[in-house]
Amino acid sequence: MMRPPANVGDDAGAIDTPALVVDLPALDRNLDRMASFAERADVRLRPHAKTHKCPMIARRQLVRGAVGVCCQKVSEAEAMVVGGVSDVLVSNEIVGPAKVDCLAALARDARVSVLADHPDLVAAYGAAAERFGTTLSVLVELQAGDMRPGVEPGPAALELARRIAETPGLRFSGLQAYQGGAQHVRNFDERRAVSLAWIETVSATRDLLEEAGLRCEIVTGGGTGTYGFEGESGVFNEIQPGSYAVMDADYGLNRDENGNFVSEFENSLFILTTTISRNFPGFAVVDAGVKAGNVDQAMPTVWQRSGMEYVGASDEHGAIEVSAGAAEDLRAGDKLRLVPGHCDPTINLHDWIVGVRDGVVETVWPVSARGALL
Numbered sequence: 001m002m003r004p005p006a007n008v009g010d011d012a013g014a015i016d017t018p019a020l021v022v023d024l025p026a027l028d029r030n031l032d033r034m035a036s037f038a039e040r041a042d043v044r045l046r047p048h049a050k051t052h053k054c055p056m057i058a059r060r061q062l063v064r065g066a067v068g069v070c071c072q073k074v075s076e077a078e079a080m081v082v083g084g085v086s087d088v089l090v091s092n093e094i095v096g097p098a099k100v101d102c103l104a105a106l107a108r109d110a111r112v113s114v115l116a117d118h119p120d121l122v123a124a125y126g127a128a129a130e131r132f133g134t135t136l137s138v139l140v141e142l143q144a145g146d147m148r149p150g151v152e153p154g155p156a157a158l159e160l161a162r163r164i165a166e167t168p169g170l171r172f173s174g175l176q177a178y179q180g181g182a183q184h185v186r187n188f189d190e191r192r193a194v195s196l197a198w199i200e201t202v203s204a205t206r207d208l209l210e211e212a213g214l215r216c217e218i219v220t221g222g223g224t225g226t227y228g229f230e231g232e233s234g235v236f237n238e239i240q241p242g243s244y245a246v247m248d249a250d251y252g253l254n255r256d257e258n259g260n261f262v263s264e265f266e267n268s269l270f271i272l273t274t275t276i277s278r279n280f281p282g283f284a285v286v287d288a289g290v291k292a293g294n295v296d297q298a299m300p301t302v303w304q305r306s307g308m309e310y311v312g313a314s315d316e317h318g319a320i321e322v323s324a325g326a327a328e329d330l331r332a333g334d335k336l337r338l339v340p341g342h343c344d345p346t347i348n349l350h351d352w353i354v355g356v357r358d359g360v361v362e363t364v365w366p367v368s369a370r371g372a373l374l
């Protein structure tokens with residue numbers, strides 16, 4: 001781990017760069033908003049921790065009523081349990097004896113759930129759970145037609161659910177039905193139409209299983225783009241959004257029902273960067289390139305500064321195009337806040353998240369599950 005870019009009590013202006021900075025009041029408002037949605041809609045909230053990878057943010061979600069967290073990797077789940085989370089859903093298929101053993105062993109210290117989309121996985125999960133004397137909850141993942149894992153909704157899901165229910169060491173817990181491709185459908189009506197069609201499909205499969213005596217204790221899905229549809233469906237009883245806590249430039253391009261850019265959650269996460277070269281009027285070079293911020297889905301944007309656009313990223317440099325009107329507003333040494341293009345992989349690039357309130361550093365959190373690839 002590298003040295004932290006700031007210490008508690010520092011003036012926010014003294015934070016070294018590039019650094020990941022979270023505006024704590026904005027973070028808490030986002031967490032409050034999602035928690036009150038879940039309460040109103042009467043669904044359980046299980047935020048996805050692959051976004052923040054940070055047990056202290058998970059803790060803030062749990063104290064607001066979240067039932068646990070989702071993780072995408074076994075090592076991420078281990079980091080969350082070490083960090084105090086007692087209920088984790090690994091919302092992924094886990095393949096290979098090393099990982100499956102870790103998962104089964106982790107179930108000694110936490111409630112652990114995982115997904116299956118094939119009988120071979122069910123057999124491997126069951127054998128490992130028996131060997132460690134633990135129980136794994138297993139959900140059947142339904143494939144939403146977006147090249148993710150899963151089984152075809154309908155009879156294939158029923159057959160796999162039966163297999164889980166009959167396997168010693170396992171408990172059949174329900175259905176995982178996350179529709180990844182729907183989250184970033186920009187137009188609200190289209191996003192809703194795609195979600196509602198999916199909810200119908202999930203509902204029919206749930207009914208099929210329950211008529212066969214396989215109770216779906218959990219029907220879960222829904223990310224930041226669609227949680228409202230799943231949450232109010234009466235079909236899903238759990239939602240698993242992740243990005244809402246911090247948001248990013250890519251999510252900022254989704255539209256709401258009035259055709260405006262979505263605004264229910266705030267940008268609470270920023271890449272703080274320093275202008276390192278300002279020799280040409282039309283552009284500036286900052287110290288945050290692709291090693292400080294991910295650009296796979298969208299470029300970072302410059303926060304609340306007009307006439308400045310982040311247009312290019314190399315290893316350690318970012319290029320900011322500066323309009324003629326803004327040329328006087330930016331000097332070498334000046335710091336800028338960038339909204340990350342894509343929050344999850346950006347956080348994964350940093351060892352620390354610096355939390356700021358009223359211009360003062362209040363927290364310096366380790367990103368404990370950083371690099372959790374296993």
Ligand SMILES: *Cc1c(COP(=O)(O)O)cnc(C)c1O
Pocket residue numbers: 048050051070072091178183222223224225240241242243244
């Ligand atoms: C990433 C992910 C989420 C969270 O999605 P956001 O768009 O970040 O809210 C939920 N469930 C699964 C399975 C995911 O992979």
